[in-house]
Amino acid sequence: TEPPSQGHRPHIGTGPGIGTGDRDRGLGPGSGPGPGPGAARRPLTTPASRSPAGGARAPRIYTRTGDGGFSSTFTGERRPKGDRVFEALGTTDELSSAIGLASEFGVEKGHAFVEQLRKVQCMLQDVGSNIATPLSSAREAHLKRTAFSEKPVLELEQWIDSYSEQLPPLRAFILPSGGKSSAALHFSRAVCRRAERCVVPLVQAGEADPNVAKYLNRLSDYLFVLARYAAMKEGKEEKIYIKSEQ
Numbered sequence: 001t002e003p004p005s006q007g008h009r010p011h012i013g014t015g016p017g018i019g020t021g022d023r024d025r026g027l028g029p030g031s032g033p034g035p036g037p038g039a040a041r042r043p044l045t046t047p048a049s050r051s052p053a054g055g056a057r058a059p060r061i062y063t064r065t066g067d068g069g070f071s072s073t074f075t076g077e078r079r080p081k082g083d084r085v086f087e088a089l090g091t092t093d094e095l096s097s098a099i100g101l102a103s104e105f106g107v108e109k110g111h112a113f114v115e116q117l118r119k120v121q122c123m124l125q126d127v128g129s130n131i132a133t134p135l136s137s138a139r140e141a142h143l144k145r146t147a148f149s150e151k152p153v154l155e156l157e158q159w160i161d162s163y164s165e166q167l168p169p170l171r172a173f174i175l176p177s178g179g180k181s182s183a184a185l186h187f188s189r190a191v192c193r194r195a196e197r198c199v200v201p202l203v204q205a206g207e208a209d210p211n212v213a214k215y216l217n218r219l220s221d222y223l224f225v226l227a228r229y230a231a232m233k234e235g236k237e238e239k240i241y242i243k244s245e246q
């Protein structure tokens with residue numbers, strides 16, 4: 001049995017935590033959603049991964065099965081890549097990438113919150129897993145592997161409260177600014193809100209768990225206070241909105 005981190009088909013830079021349908025690889029231990037981009041990769045055993053002489057080649061990350069503009073959900077459905085499930089998955093992936101960049105800026109400044117951001121990126125893999133498992137085609141085993149609870153929402157709330165207590169009160173609209181860490185966190189916040197807009201219709205259609213939408217809603221608040229906190233810690237000025245003379 002493979003460890004869960006190797007249990008899904010390779011997908012670099014695509015949907016977090018999702019794999020192709022179990023149609024291709026069976027649903028069992030280590031075969032479902034799990035760590036996505038950057039995780040260890042299972043060698044493909046399709047003909048594409050064999051050399052002409054029949055010897056094993058280095059595994060390829062592409063199968064070409066998506067070239068026609070269709071891809072698979074975790075439940076094995078083939079859907080057009082323009083489907084809202086892939087839109088939501090792709091946006092969640094963008095969000096994690098934006099947070100990754102903010103986190104790297106944070107590392108340069110020695111911010112302790114980078115550990116929280118790493119945790120958030122892991123949660124976003126689970127967000128992707130839930131999105132990639134539309135309830136309409138999910139079986140019990142799919143649901144068990146991709147459930148998303150309220151616990152991470154509550155943890156975000158604790159983090160938000162603790163930063164908020166340390167911040168100066170808001171007296172004006174803040175513009176995305178305040179140094180590189182802060183500005184990158186504001187950018188992440190904006191991507192987060194777009195991810196939320198993609199997920200809400202799925203939740204309203206009963207296709208994704210309401211806790212996923214809650215998590216993204218809370219995450220944008222967390223990213224907002226964290227952006228302000230980063231600016232404060234670095235002694236950087238937060239630019240504010242000034243109404244121009246018209």
Ligand SMILES: Nc1ncnc2c1ncn2[C@@H]1O[C@H](COP(=O)(O)OP(=O)(O)OP(=O)(O)O)[C@@H](O)[C@H]1O
Pocket residue numbers: 010011012014015018019020021061062063064065066067070071072073074081086087089090132
């Ligand atoms: N453009 C996309 N945006 C968001 N998610 C995607 C996109 N394309 C595929 N996915 C999701 O990410 C998973 C892995 O992506 P991958 O690129 O391997 O899929 P593919 O395009 O169907 O296959 P291949 O690249 O091997 O032809 C897919 O199973 C699907 O759930």
